[in-house]
Amino acid sequence: MTATVWVDGRLVDPEVATIGALDHGLTVGDGVFETCGVQDGQAFALTRHLRRLARSAAGLGLDAPDEALVRDAVGQVLRAAGPDAARLRITVTAGRGPLGSGRTPGAQTVVVAASPGLHHLTSSVVRSPWVRNERSAVAGLKTTSYAENVVALAHAVERGADEALLANTVGELCEGTGANVFVERGGELVTPPLSSGCLAGITRELLLEWGAAEGLPVREADPGELAFSVLDDVTAGRAHLLVTGSVRNVTPVVRLDGVDVAAGPLGERAAELFVRRRAQHVDP
Incomplete structure (x- = not known):
């Protein structure tokens, strides 16, 4: 299984560029993320992860992610990914911005992706x-x-x-x-x-x-x-x-x-x- 990816409202081909070259998450690392394990096709402890995602966003001065939107995206991704999904990542960036450290007010990019993962016993x-x-x-x-x-x-x-x-x-x-x-x-x-x-x-x-x-x-x-x-x-x-x-x-x-x-x-x-x-x- 390759990664299954959702960007700003739709499932996309992970090999096709779907995030702008000037996205602040790419140019200056201006974003937050969460990684969840996947259990029986569901994101484990999703509510706690979304709560921490919002805390991290607030700590960076970003707008709070739309929780309903993210939850819907998680569901779409995990249904499309199938039983091999073991790792789910939710990423929220400050969206399109200038090449410096300043932000574009109100901009935001949301990415949800799932992939297989290794399970460590030790x-x-x-x-x-x-x-x-x-x-x-x-x-x-x-x-x-x-x-x-x-x-x-x-x-x-x-x-x-x-x-x-x-x-x-x-x-x-x-x-x-x-x-x-x-x-x-x-x-x-x-x-x-x-x-x-x-x-x-x-x-x-x-x-x-x-x-x-x-x-x-x-x-x-x-x-x-x-x-x-x-x-x-x-x-x-x-x-x-x-x-x-x-x-x-x-x-x-x-x-x-x-x-x-x-x-x-x-x-x-x-x-x-x-x-x-x-x-x-x-x-x-």
């Missing part, structure tokens, strides 16, 4: 040499300005990994290029707080909620609690890691910086819990 990660700026104007927003993540992920792939973990500017563990991270130590799972600059991931959010509801010891860390050096404890076997994301779901880390590491028992419980609850609630 993950291999490396420490990134670059950091996340927790004081950035776009910290915590899911924007199309993704070059930093592309470079960091390419660095990880060159080293045989599928994700890179980043510190923030003050040396705290922050997140991956497209995933949140949980540390298992001291009999609990702990994830960096949003103040670290990490994205408020939907899978992260659901694991915190579902884990608490089922008695799994999982929580958000206090600011400063998780230094980036906690990864040394993982390679030494004193702690374990999980990474979470909308397509990878909840996956234990079994390799860090080229060193085999063990999946933790709480992490394995968390992965099982998430798969079970996800099957029960397509839009929790």
Whole structure:
């Protein structure tokens, strides 16, 4: 299956140009997006993703996307894509604009696309040499300005990994290029707080909620609690890691910086819990 694509009101051939060359999402990365997993032909946790899409748009100063329009587009795309669809992406840009950073008021481009996707059961990660700026104007927003993540992920792939973990500017563990991270130590799972600059991931959010509801010891860390050096404890076997994301779901880390590491028992419980609850609630 190739990608199935909808742009501004209609399904289009993904190989045919349908977005203007002066679209601000292309020229300066001025846009926001969401990626959802697809379960039984439906976008998983779509309501939460659309809520975050609106938050990201507001954070960039963009008009709120038309939720009814987006939902209709999602339905059209997934019906056309068929059973092989595993990943759905919703992109909203500032539309046609000048070649500089200024915007055209009221302009907007909406794209919805679906494609197959890989399902990870475990993950291999490396420490990134670059950091996340927790004081950035776009910290915590899911924007199309993704070059930093592309470079960091390419660095990880060159080293045989599928994700890179980043510190923030003050040396705290922050997140991956497209995933949140949980540390298992001291009999609990702990994830960096949003103040670290990490994205408020939907899978992260659901694991915190579902884990608490089922008695799994999982929580958000206090600011400063998780230094980036906690990864040394993982390679030494004193702690374990999980990474979470909308397509990878909840996956234990079994390799860090080229060193085999063990999946933790709480992490394995968390992965099982998430798969079970996800099957029960397509839009929790």
